[in-house]
Every structure is written in structure tokens, then in C-alpha cells.
Amino acid sequence: MNGKRYVIALDQGTTSSRSVLIDRTGRMVDFVQRPFQQIFPEPGWVEHNPQDILFTQLGSLTELLHRHNLTERDICAIGIDNQRETTIVWDPTTGAPIANAIVWQCRRTTPLVEELCGTPEVRAMVRAKTGLLPDAYFSASKIRWLLDNVEGARERAEAGELLFGTVDTYLVWVLTGGLVHATDPTNASRTMLYDIHEGRWDPELLELFDIPACMLPEVRPSAGSFGETSYPGIPAGIPICGVAGDQQAALFGQCCFRAGQAKNTYGTGCFLLMHTGGTAPTSTHQLVTTIAASAPGCDHTEYALEGSVFVGGALLQWLRDELGLLRSSSESEMIAERVSDTGGVYVVPAFTGLGAPWWAPEARGLICGLTRGTTQAHVVRAALESMAYQVHDLARAMEADAGRRIETLNVDGGASQNKFLLQFQSDVLRCQIRRPLNTETTSLGAAFLAGLASGFWEDPSELEELRQRDLVFEPEMDEARADALVAGWRKAVERTLL
Numbered sequence: 001m002n003g004k005r006y007v008i009a010l011d012q013g014t015t016s017s018r019s020v021l022i023d024r025t026g027r028m029v030d031f032v033q034r035p036f037q038q039i040f041p042e043p044g045w046v047e048h049n050p051q052d053i054l055f056t057q058l059g060s061l062t063e064l065l066h067r068h069n070l071t072e073r074d075i076c077a078i079g080i081d082n083q084r085e086t087t088i089v090w091d092p093t094t095g096a097p098i099a100n101a102i103v104w105q106c107r108r109t110t111p112l113v114e115e116l117c118g119t120p121e122v123r124a125m126v127r128a129k130t131g132l133l134p135d136a137y138f139s140a141s142k143i144r145w146l147l148d149n150v151e152g153a154r155e156r157a158e159a160g161e162l163l164f165g166t167v168d169t170y171l172v173w174v175l176t177g178g179l180v181h182a183t184d185p186t187n188a189s190r191t192m193l194y195d196i197h198e199g200r201w202d203p204e205l206l207e208l209f210d211i212p213a214c215m216l217p218e219v220r221p222s223a224g225s226f227g228e229t230s231y232p233g234i235p236a237g238i239p240i241c242g243v244a245g246d247q248q249a250a251l252f253g254q255c256c257f258r259a260g261q262a263k264n265t266y267g268t269g270c271f272l273l274m275h276t277g278g279t280a281p282t283s284t285h286q287l288v289t290t291i292a293a294s295a296p297g298c299d300h301t302e303y304a305l306e307g308s309v310f311v312g313g314a315l316l317q318w319l320r321d322e323l324g325l326l327r328s329s330s331e332s333e334m335i336a337e338r339v340s341d342t343g344g345v346y347v348v349p350a351f352t353g354l355g356a357p358w359w360a361p362e363a364r365g366l367i368c369g370l371t372r373g374t375t376q377a378h379v380v381r382a383a384l385e386s387m388a389y390q391v392h393d394l395a396r397a398m399e400a401d402a403g404r405r406i407e408t409l410n411v412d413g414g415a416s417q418n419k420f421l422l423q424f425q426s427d428v429l430r431c432q433i434r435r436p437l438n439t440e441t442t443s444l445g446a447a448f449l450a451g452l453a454s455g456f457w458e459d460p461s462e463l464e465e466l467r468q469r470d471l472v473f474e475p476e477m478d479e480a481r482a483d484a485l486v487a488g489w490r491k492a493v494e495r496t497l498l
């Protein structure tokens with residue numbers, strides 16, 4: 001314990017950077033958010049300018065500090081959570097990135113991954129070591145692309161003149177004045193270069209992707225020491241002692257510390273993660289196994305199963321912007337409640353194919369079951385229900401892989417404000433849904449990690465007690481009806497696979 005009043009979370013997301021002030025009761029006192037530009041140089045490519053990431057992050061931090069008149073005397077620690085997989089390579093002598101960051105959504109390296117990981121043997125080796133499915137999503141092929149396509153990059157990297165980092169690493173490096181080049185296991189586990197069982201960068205994977213080991217950051221515990229702030233304009237000497245990828249941070253922020261505890265984030269897409277304790281199950285349903293963030297003092301690696309829904313809340317934005325059926329996403333709740341069911345309508349938002357457990361990249365979306373009596377309310381309700389069905393499918397796959405039921409699903413994200421959605425989720429999943437009062441669980445997770453590492457909080461049980469009042473949803477729908485609805489959804493999904 002010390003007299004400092006706050007922990008700050010730096011929440012570096014895909015579309016904005018946020019700085020969040022959190023007090024000892026776990027309350028979010030205030031936050032500052034700065035959006036930044038998305039760069040689409042070619043179809044399917046997505047980039048960020050690392051300077052944009054940096055200056056929106058630092059700008060939000062300084063504004064937050066000024067707004068509350070805060071100095072290093074008030075801030076116990078900084079925690080960082082970040083968009084994962086996004087890849088930055090820079091020159092440590094100047095701090096200048098050699099190119100824009102290649103964002104996790106960018107598909108430019110799909111042919112490269114096909115070429116390097118095309119055989120069943122290589123795919124199996126990558127899966128066994130990293131827990132991931134070989135894909136352009138993860139960092140490895142993005143680093144390789146930069147080395148192959150930026151003039152002189154390979155020679156400089158091999159001579160030890162370039163550094164690689166995910167966004168956490170880049171922020172830590174800049175904030176510590178270039179002293180610390182480090183990441184944490186949750187971020188390392190998303191690069192496709194890290195052996196999640198051995199806990200080290202893997203020589204065979206580095207050889208496969210032809211990436212020099214000297215570019216890679218040191219891997220330190222998520223609740224560990226990442227140096228101190230030393231950057232002009234930022235109060236000096238604040239310890240940075242929490243780092244985690246944003247989805248693992250949210251799992252931690254939801255106080256899912258034990259095997260079987262799960263969270264789902266309903267945002268533009270959805271991310272479902274289940275803590276699996278010290279075991280790393282291999283999914284037979286195309287889910288990925290990833291490293292979970294651990295509290296200080298944990299003597300073993302903890303894991304999670306993860307699955308994602310590509311189109312979640314984005315479907316409501318599509319109904320709003322392209323079909324004009326809604327004025328806002330939040331209006332969907334009131335409109336859906338106007339009807340008692342969808343009248344047999346299903347929406348399958350396979351705009352970019354379907355993810356786990358279907359993995360059908362060629363599938364395309366549909367709205368089916370239309371009759372002359374179908375109204376706006378039926379379609380809007382079916383759109384909300386589609387989010388719940390997709391999470392249901394992921395959750396059932398996860399339960400089969402983990403060999404245990406999800407008793408309670410902890411939820412967060414923008415669309416978790418929708419109570420109709422959460423009740424329907426509980427009905428089809430047949431489990432309790434819990435929404436914390438503070439749904440900013442990502443920032444909370446980063447703050448918790450930094451706060452535990454710095455002694456701001458004593459131990460994880462204290463954090464469970466801080467958890468503010470939850471909104472709880474229990475299944476209300478008759479089980480036979482819920483099963484019939486899910487069966488109808490399955491038929492609709494099958495139609496998209498034709």
C-alpha cells in the first residue's frame with residue numbers, strides 16, 4: 001500500500017487510444033479518448049501510422065493528467081492493454097518506424113501464409129506450438145512481409161539494427177525513453193512465433209518465417225516490471241507494470257481468474273474467451289488456444305480458449321447505414337421488443353465468411369424466412385438474435401473442447417448495453433449472464449495487472465470484492481422452444497454454406 005490515489009490504464013484499440021483513470025475502489029474516475037486514422041492502401045489491406053497511435057495515446061494521457069491536475073505523486077502505476085497482433089518495426093537509433101503498422105485485420109499476407117504453412121505437417125507443427133491456426137491475422141507473416149518489402153529492412157534486421165514489437169512493446173519502448181524492449185506472454189502468444197507450452201520464442205518458427213531473433217522483444221510477466229516513464233511532457237518515474245492484449249485484459253478485468261470462467265465482449269465483432277487454468281487444450285473446433293494474463297506470483301502459465309465472431313454489432317450498423325432500418329444501434333432494443341418473436345426470420349451476417357466453429361470463408365450473408373407479414377421489427381430482432389446465436393455456437397464448441405460447461409458468461413462491450421440481447425443470450429445458451437456495472441473491463445484488466453504488481457491492490461480476491469453490482473440474466477424461455485430456435489438458426493447457417 002502507498003498513498004498514491006490512482007492507476008492509469010492506456011487502452012490502445014484498433015480505432016482509438018484511450019487513457020483511463022481508476023481509483024482504489026476500481027471505479028473509472030474519468031477517461032480521454034482520441035480516434036485516429038484507418039489507412040486502406042489496397043483492398044483487404046489495413047494500416048495504422050505508428051505516430052498516430054503514439055500521439056493519440058500520449059495526447060489522451062496528458063489531457064487526462066491536466067484535467068485532474070495529476071503528477072507522478074498521484075499515479076501509482078500505468079497498465080497497458082492493446083489491439084493485438086498489429087505489427088510495428090522500427091529503428092531504435094532514431095525511433096522511426098520503417099513503415100506503417102500492419103493491422104491485425106490486414107489480409108495482405110494470406111498468400112504468404114499459404115506458401116509457408118501449406119502442408120498439413122507445417123500446419124500441425126504451428127498449431128501444436130502456438131495454439132493458433134496459421135493465418136495472416138497473426139504477426140509472423142506481417143513481420144516477414146515488412147522484411148521482404150521495405151528496402152534494406154532484411155539486412156538491417158539481421159545486423160541487429162531494427163526492432164519488432166506489437167503495439168504494447170512500441171508504447172513501452174517509447175515511454176521508457178528506449179530503455180525497455182519487452183512484451184508480455186499474452187501478446188507474444190498472438191505472434192505465431194512463440195511456443196506457448198515452453199514459454200519462449202521458437203527457433204523452428206523463426207526459421208520458417210525467416211525472422212532474425214535479435215529483433216524480438218524480451219517476454220516479461222503481464223503483471224511485471226516494464227520500466228518507468230521517461231518521455232518529454234509525461235511525468236517521469238511512473239512504473240509501467242501491467243501489459244496484456246486487450247481480450248486477455250478484459251478476461252482479467254472481469255475477474256475470470258479460474259478454469260471455466262468465461263467472458264464475451266459484444267463489440268463490432270465478438271470475442272469469447274474461457275480461462276482453462278494451467279492446461280492448454282487443443283481445440284477440435286477451430287478455436288485458438290492463447291495465454292491468459294496471470295496475477296503476480298503465479299508459478300505457471302495460464303491459458304484460455306478463444307473464438308471470435310466477425311460480424312456482431314457491425315450488423316446493426318449495416319441495418320442503420322445501408323438499409324435504413326434503424327436510427328441508432330441502441331434503438332434496436334426497443335424495436336425488437338415490439339414483436340414477441342421474429343416470425344421465423346433469421347439473419348446470418350456472413351459478410352466476410354463465417355468463423356469458428358464453421359470456418360467457411362466463402363459463405364455469404366442471408367436473411368431468410370421472409371413472408372408478406374415480415375416487418376422492420378422482425379428483421380431487427382433477428383439481427384440481434386444472430387449475435388446471440390453466433391456466441392452460442394462458439395460457446396458450445398468451447399465447452400466441448402474444455403470438457404466443461406460455462407455456468408456464467410460475463411459480458412461487456414458496446415452491445416452489452418442491450419438487455420434484450422443479453423436475455424436472449426441467456427435463453428439460448430441456458431446459462432447465467434452477468435454484466436458488471438463497469439463494462440470498461442479491458443482498461444480495468446490493465447489497471448488490475450499494474451495495480452497488483454505495484455501493491456496498489458493486495459491480491460486478486462480483493463479485486464473480486466471490488467467488482468461492482470452486476471446485472472444478472474437467467475434463462476426464462478422454455479428450453480424446448482430455445483432448442484427449436486437454435487435448430488432453425490443451424491438450418492439458416494447451412495444455407496449460407498451452399
Ligand SMILES: Nc1ncnc2c1ncn2[C@@H]1O[C@H](COP(=O)(O)OP(=O)(O)O)[C@@H](O)[C@H]1O
Pocket residue numbers: 013015266267268269312313314315316317329330331332333413414415416417418
Ligand atoms: N444498445 C446497443 N444495442 C446493440 N448494439 C449496440 C448497442 N450499442 C452499441 N452497439 C454496437 O456495439 C458496437 C460498438 O461497441 P464497442 O465495444 O464500442 O466496439 P469496438 O470496441 O469493437 O469498436 C457497434 O457495432 C454498435 O452497433
Ligand SMILES: O=P(O)(O)OC[C@H](O)CO
Pocket residue numbers: 012013014015082083084085104245246247267
Ligand atoms: O481493437 P479491439 O478492441 O477491437 O481488439 C482487437 C483485437 O485485439 C484483435 O485481436
